[in-house]
Amino acid sequence: MLKLLIFFLNILSCQILFSQEVHTDIENQIQLEHIKEIKLFHSPPDPFFIGRPFKLSLVTELNEKIIISALLFFKTDKMKSYREILLKGNSGLYQYKININDFPGNSIDYFFAIKTTDGKIYGAPVNDKNILQPIKRTFIDPVKYYEQKKRLNQ
Numbered sequence: 001m002l003k004l005l006i007f008f009l010n011i012l013s014c015q016i017l018f019s020q021e022v023h024t025d026i027e028n029q030i031q032l033e034h035i036k037e038i039k040l041f042h043s044p045p046d047p048f049f050i051g052r053p054f055k056l057s058l059v060t061e062l063n064e065k066i067i068i069s070a071l072l073f074f075k076t077d078k079m080k081s082y083r084e085i086l087l088k089g090n091s092g093l094y095q096y097k098i099n100i101n102d103f104p105g106n107s108i109d110y111f112f113a114i115k116t117t118d119g120k121i122y123g124a125p126v127n128d129k130n131i132l133q134p135i136k137r138t139f140i141d142p143v144k145y146y147e148q149k150k151r152l153n154q
Contacts, residue, residue, distance in 0.1 A: 040124035042112060044135055049142040053099040058112045058124060060092050068115045070094040073134075076105025087112075100139065107138040 041059040048054060056072060070087040072094075083103070087094035094112075111134040112124045123132045 040112065040114065040122055042124050042135075044137060047145055048100075048108065048137045048139050049145070050139045051101060052142065053097055053101075055095055055097045056110065058087065058089075058094045058114075060094070060114060060122075062092070062114060062116065062122070064089075064092070066116045066118065068117055071113045071115075072096050072110060073113065074098065074103075074108055074110035076100075076103050076109075077107045078105040079103065082109075105139070107136065109134045109136050111135065 039061050042057065045054050045056070056074075058070065058072075060067075060070075070089055072085040072087055073082040074085070075082045085096050087096055089095070098108075100108075111132055114122045116122070125133055125135060127133050
């Protein structure tokens, strides 16, 4: 009986000692590989209209032979977690058209990641400390946008 008790205590202590803490909070800072000669370029389309599809594009100087995958991660304010989309590309240009009617919400957060054959992951956009900073955009009403633009141009 004593041996059985000691056995269970050992198993319990091993689980406590070797357990891993799981971080599911996306707000934690993610630091990515960054080499100044290798660049990822993204310019957000502007504006993002309510109910209208838009295309997100990423351009890279990485050789296509070393790219395993190019990914887009996005979520709207009504989604609990990021959706991962495998991007198809050609000559360093990767694009995905998002139909916001399929993903309802008032705003969107998104970022890109590229995984290479040497195990590195590059992301965009990143700040000067190589910390990933998802882009956040609010959808606007196209009618109000063009009415305001018309007033400003007069």
